[in-house]
Amino acid sequence: MSHSTVETQDQAERFSGILLMFGSAAAFSTIGLFTRLTSLPLPDVVFIRGLFGAVAIWVVARVFTQQRVTDPVNFRWPALAVAALFTIGMTSLVAAYRVGSVVNVSVVYATVPIMVGIIQVLVLRRRMPSAVFWLCSAGVVVGVAIMSGAGLTGGDVLGMSLALLMTLCVAGVILVSRHNRDTPMLAASGLACLLSSAITAPFVADWTFPPGEFVICALFGIVTLGLGRVFLVLGSSRVPSRDAALIDVLDAPLTPVWTWVFLGLVPSLYGVLGGLVVIAAVLVGVRYNEEETT
Template sequence: MRIQDEKLARWSGRILMLGSAVSFSTIGIFTEIVKLPLSDVLFVRGIFGAAAIWVVARLLTKERVTDRKSYTWPSLLVATLFTVGMVSLVAGYRIGAVANVAVVYATTPIIVAIFLKVFLREEQSTSLWYSGIGVAIGVAIMMWRDKNSSNYIAMLLAFLMSICVAGVIVIARNYKATPMLVASMIACLLSSVIAFPFMASIPNDLSSIATCALFGTVTLGLGRVFLIIGARRIPPGEAALIDVLDAPMTPVWSWLILGMRPTDQAIVGGSIVVICVMLGIAFAQGARALSDGDLANSD
């Protein structure tokens, strides 16, 4: 019975992680169709994202906003990193090509591997370092002869998001009791607080407000919750592999729904990046499983 419960938990984790990737991959569509200023988008999105996370956390987990344990320094640092990351990523999608931003964000697992090596002294598979070389080549192809300076800025903002996420993972790995959902909710509210002083006026376009509300609910409320809950039920390597899927899905949705076709070099370079990341994670996971099996047999 216990084996069946573990299988069910793993499958539910995979479904939740896939749901997270799909939810988060809609960010390119939302940033394109919402015509409000960036500050207004961040304000409304943050409020509704926080509300959605609060509801789900209340219904499905034991994390409580009123619990003092939710406000330890690791939790607040995670909230700060999430805030910087989510503001950077939305700004990146707003000013640059969707494919470029999505692909750079897909490098997160490589950044995580570097951070785990540097800060926690955790040895990483050689395949991940080879994967990193392939990622660098793919990004170079995407940037080659691109004269649009806004794309460079957008890709730097996406890279900042990757650094923030890597920092969050290192903290969560070292402080396992960190209430991630509460920290995510705080981050949503912080992004609204940061955006508020830059707003010229309170948005009064109900259609745009509703779209921003849906933006926050889908990408933050559903995407963040699915990610946090799902990642707890499956091995880290498998979670990372599924999470990377949002990178190719983001420009695909924008292409199919909005007709925003990526450039040929973005398609080539982006494909190299995504393939290298997925292969790196897959081989690293296989090597880790083989190592664990050897240790079990030696016992």
């Protein structure tokens, strides 16, 4: 196979990975909307969401990748690590959006690219990311900080702490998926959904869920997990980890869009300006960021 053919294939794979990451950000950005749409207790929400997320992920895995839940490869350490990270991360971020404001929690989550860069340098001993990467990462954080111009609410300290935990988990998922591309991760993601349901099941207060609330929570799982997390796993294995981390934080400026369209919560001027800064930083980073060597 010629060098030009290999290069073309690599470019096609990277392009498809970028599209998948954009899809992940769009799907995951609805978490704030779904969290606001349901009034069920947090354990009930996480339980229902996890069940439907698992079904959606496993359907996708079976139809598009021919993976089976019982395949031995699904129980190797990279897949199990992704399952554990997803379990912790999914639960912590839903709780973060419940106790803190959507925008201020997003400030912490916007540091995913920086977390990825730091872990690569300090833990994985990779070369120092380019200046473009650091500048764009800083731009993302500044943009989301502008979005939170209204300041902190009473629950934001706890909410932002939970969001930091989620941020570390997502950074770990991106890095593990990228550096273990031969290990299928979708079934592991489905397992993570079931684990989150199992963890919260003992805390479900009333098993007679109102039909409307049940449907909302089911869609919560199908959209944010069945689509969002599937796209994240598939996309982050096809693009450099730093690109994946930058694109993943696009959910911050997209989150207020969903709450505006469906709940009539008009974004503030700070929200619009900050969102534009985030989008510009991500697009510049993806376009000009140096390629990784792995």
